[in-house]
Structures are given as C-alpha cells and as structure tokens.
Amino acid sequence: MSDKNTKTTDAEVNKKTGRKSVLSAKSKRKIIFAGGTALVLAAAVLLNIICGVLTDRFAFFTADITSNGSFNISEESVKIAQSLKKKVSITFLADRTSYEAYDTYCKQATSIADQMKKNSNGFLSVEYTDLLKNPNIESKYQDETLAVTDVIVQCGEKYNLLKVEDMFNFDVYGEYQYIASSKAESAIDTAIVKVTSDTETKIAILTDKSEDSYSTLETVLASNNYILTPVSIESEDIPSDINTIIAWAPTEDYSDKAIAKLKRFLKNDGKYNKNLIFVAYRYETECPKITSLLEEYGMKLEDGLAFETDASRMMTQNDAYRNIAAIFNSEQYVSNYEENDLPVLVSMSRAVSISGDNAEALVCFSDQSGVCPYSAGDDWNYQDYLSGNVAVAAQGLAGSEEAVSRLIFAGSTEMFNSLLTQAGFTNKKYLFNILNEISNRKDNTVYLDDKVITEYDLSSVSAQTNTVIGVVMYAVIPLLILGAGLCVFIVRRRK
Secondary structure (H helix, E strand, O other): OOHHHHOOOHHHHHHHHOOOOOOOHHHHHHHHHHHHHHHHHHHHHHHHHHHHHHHHHOHHHOOOOEOOOOOOOOHHHHHHHHOOOOOEEEEEOOOHHHHHHHOHHHHHHHHHHHHHHHOOOOOEEEEEOOOOOOOOHHHHOOOOOOOOOOEEEEEOOEEEEEOHHHHEEEEEEOOEEEEEEEOHHHHHHHHHHHHHOOOOEEEEEEOOOEOOOOHHHHHHHHOOOEEEEEEOOOOOOOOOOOOEEEEEOEOOOOOHHHHHHHHHHHHHHHOOOOEEEEEOOOOOOOOHHHHHHHHHOOEEEEEEEEEEOOHHHEOOOOOOOOOEEOEEOOOOOOOOOOOOOOOOEEOOOEEEEEOOOOEEEEEEOOOOEEEEEOOOOOOOOHHHHEOOOOEEEEEEEEEOOOOEEEEEEEOOOHHHOOOOOOOOOOHHHHHHHHHHHHOOOOOOOOOOOOOOOOHHHHHOEOHHHHHHHHHHHHHHHHHHHHHHHHHHHHHHHHO
C-alpha cells in the first residue's frame, strides 16, 4: 500500500476514534493571552483593594505631595493620636462629598481627621452623617445650634462642637467673606485633648482694678481644660479649691486687706504649694503694696519699660519695645523645648530685677537691652540706660524643701494674651509648661500653632515632586508598556 494511502490526517483519526478535535496552536495562544490579560486585570483590582485597605489603616502608606505639606499632620498630632486610650469619634455633619464641596480647605480638614484615625491604633473613628437627612441628631445635642459645616469630637458623654469659624480663619473681600486659611489641625487636636482629659483645673483670675481684656487667655486655657474663675480679691474670699491665682494687670494698688488675703493664700497655713502669677500693667502705676509683696519673693519692680537694641531680636523693624524675641534665662519650664523652637515674644513689658536669693530671672532681653524710665523725656539717650539682660519674667519662692509657693512675675499682658497665638513663637507652649508644672498636670497639651495655608498650597505640588511625577507618567510607564509590547512581538515572531 502506498504511503499516500496509509497516511491519515488528525481530523480523520479523531473522526474515526470519536475524540474531540485538538486546539490549534493559534487558538492556544489566544486563550493564553486572554487568560493572562484577565489575570493581570484581576491582580490590578486586587492590588488596588489592598492599597485602599492599607492606606485606610496605616498612615505611612499615604503621602502628601502638596508644596508645603498642607495635608500632613504634625508630630504633635501624631503623638496625641497615638496616646489615645479612650474611644473618640470625629463626626462631620454632612456626607463627605458635600462637606468637601463647601470649600477647598475642607478637604484638608477631612484629610487631617483621616490621618489622626490612622495613627490612633483603632481608638479614633471618623464618621459622616447628613444633618439634613437625619434631623434627630439635634435631639442628642439640644443645647447646641447645629449646622452642616459643624464637626463634633466626642468621647463618651463629653463632646466638643467645632463650628466652621473654629476650623478656619475668615477674611472679607469687598462684600464677600471667604476662608483665608486653615486652623483645622489645632482645632481637632484641641478638641480631642479636651474630651479625653480627666483633669479640669480651676484658676482664679483677679478682676479688680484691671482694664486689659483676658479673652484670648481664657479661650486658650479652656481649650486645655483650664477654667478661669473671676474673683474679686477686694470683696470675695479665695475659693478653697484654687491652687493658682492670676493677678491680671491691676492699674491701681490692692488694699491692705487684699494683700493680706494673697499672703495667707501663698502661705497656706504653712503647707505652701500655692501659686500666684502677677501680670504687670504696661504703664506707670503707683502700687507700693504690690511692690512690697514682690520684694518678699526676691523681686523688684523697675520703674520703666524694657527696651531692646539688638536688631536681630526685633521682630518689628526699629521697634525696641514691641515683638521682641526674648531669651530664656532659666532651664525651668523649658525641658521639652527642641533645638529649633523659637523663643517667646514680648511686647510693652515692665522690667523686673532680682533682689533676693529666693528668686531668679526666667525670661530676659539681650545684653544690649535696658529700661526706659517712665519719666524720660523726648530727648532721652537710650545709651544712658543700657544695663543688659533685662528681666521681663521672673520667679520667687517661699517655703521649705518639702513644699514651696511660687510668685511668678510677667511683665505684660501681651505676653500671655494677644501674643499667645502668634505663629511660630512659643508663648503658648511656655505658658502651659508653667501651668502644667505648678498644677502637676501630666495630660496632653496642645501647643500647635494654626496652620496658615493658601488655596495655591492646597492644589499645588513641590517642584521636585512635580518632576518625579512627570518622569514616572511620561517616561517610566510609557517605556514599560513599550517594552512589554516589544517582548510580546518578539515572542510571537519566533513562534
């Protein structure tokens, strides 16, 4: 039988034996290609899901690529979140899309909340609830007037309602009001500390014969659970649960009766452990009784304002009295300062000198400073009054090794009032360092300055980051795709 007759095709054999037709090589490649594509797509979807879970759970899987890190939280915020030991919720009274649509800055607020959650080890939750669709929310907070732009920070039964003006700084252009900058991070930090703190410390503030407002001081103290209680030293007794008194810038002398009350308070029947912070009035006053009390604690009130001639310490050009970057003269109350921390800012401050061994200067001007007497005329020569290292804050002690009372002198109200919120400087930090130590407070305290940002910062990225993104998007990824396509082409050509 010829070869021609003996040869049969695969198709004939399959037909005779009943076997199904074997796929051609071309069909196999199509199936492999389709399967590979499906696997790649599935892997991409799975990777996207995993990345979403990781970025929701862990802060280090996210990155802020804005030009000034507008969406980043500070190390202090991270510490506050990590230190949580109680369940805390941050509730936005709108769905996320609607809240972020209110203004560009709102995206920063939601980002801060997300990052706080990621760093909280599961103790902080972020929720969005539409106030308009769930009006029963108002029944839970009957003492509040709620709005869709509000944020509620809550721990147990304690809550802090943040209004839109608490989260952002507003400005006016013509007839229009707009958000000029954000303070959302400090607002959220402060609210968390406030609702989680178990300690509420009352401080008496003497309102007698005082003209300067202490509203900023009161707000800042309240944010960290220090409650200012106004007391008239002339007509009221000092409450028994008060350990610290602030004498706020009296323009006239206290009476003998009032001074006697303060002395008894500080001595505390020989047990001491009391504190008096005397904040001086910036203009000339005749207060011999107050001056005598200061002298008992080793301090002498100078008759004039401290001035600075070191231009490097003048934050306002050619102004020797206002916005002076002061120098810490004592290591007390500054143990948590970092190398790059700025000093406190001082304006229009009375000077004080140390006259006793029981006192020390806390904050001073430079060795090029002096005291301008109130009696100086227009033709006074500042060089005649240069003394150097003029003290604008000091502390005197009384008692024993086991227990002491403190009398702390501050030269002006601005130091612990209007300048408390000055960005960059550490007046707030220094004040709380003092109060926390003398009150034996160990809980968290927010020193964070408001983060002043612009809309440009929120929508832009740094030049370096922009370059990296450009290289990846326009070079690396296209080259990878081109290389993959070339490999497929070569493989198919060889087959």
